[in-house]
Amino acid sequence: MGKVIVVTSGKGGVGKTTSSAALGAALAQGGDKVVVVDFDVGLRNLDLVMGAERRVVYDLVNVIQGEAKLTQALIRDKRVETLYLLPASQTRDKDNLTSEGVAAVIGALKANFDWVICDSPAGIERGATLAMRHADIAIVVTNPEVSSVRDSDRIIGLLDSKTLKAENGERMEKHLLLTRYDPLRAERGDMLKVDDVLEILSIPLLGIIPESMDVLRASNIGSPVTLADQGSAPALAYFDAVRRLKGEQLPVTVPGEKRGFFGKFFGRKAA
């Protein structure tokens, strides 16, 4: 049985889709069988970020409505053999996502993949709660910025109350992915520091993705940043995040931050 991850955030535009694609590709590059599911019905962007926008025939809503088989809707990535995409519908009414339908699709994907990554829509509406409902692990994507942190706090509350795991009295595994981090501005005191965000949200840190041109460049060409530019700072940060996701104990260092002699050896501890 595969693990279901929801990539979520309260606020929009913090990098959920970019992170879903990058993490999915990184996991698949390691040989795992991965499917990334776009839950953002009505808007849909994961296909574009992954460079598969012209290959979409059937989508998640078609599968849920019984108009297409799951295997027909799955798009296999052209670069990585074990990476698949289940796109969202753009034109349909988002009420077509039924709770039972989502449960059936996630169940089928779990049986066939090592990782099912659900790219959640922003907000706390039905689409977002459906995306997180069946998750085993939640990745909360946050920018070091007040509105993003506040909304993430709200989402963490939902993860602890509106998911199957929470309803069964189990603990939801939650991780923080801090994106668009600029160590220079944080050092100057003009951006919340990693420790500030961690203290406020108090969930373990999965990784810090530095603010970088490489992220935009990768989405411009329709490739997850972990595929487009494997040696770039954000790609390396995503690769590290994936290693932590798989249970490796790896200290989190702030990319690009100048560290002292000892800091190099004793990085920030990942929980």
Add this chain to the structure above:
Amino acid sequence: MNLLRLFSRPRSAPAARERLQVLLAHERAATGGDADLLGKLRDEILRAISKHMQIDDNKVSVRMERGPQVSTLAVDIEVPFDAGKKAA
């Protein structure tokens, strides 16, 4: 000019951090698991007390203040002069 700005301008991140801490402490209290905890408490306290004495519903206030370490629950009930006699 740049140097001047560097010295005169206060750092904004500490302000962000403080504002968030205050805000989230309130929001967590309001939207936490027991959304209407205070309302429920108020009703039950009222019911328990009105078994023994006559009190005015509007003269009961229940307040909860949450701090990082300790939360305090303050219950303030105004008892009329002859409440005990009436109930008995």
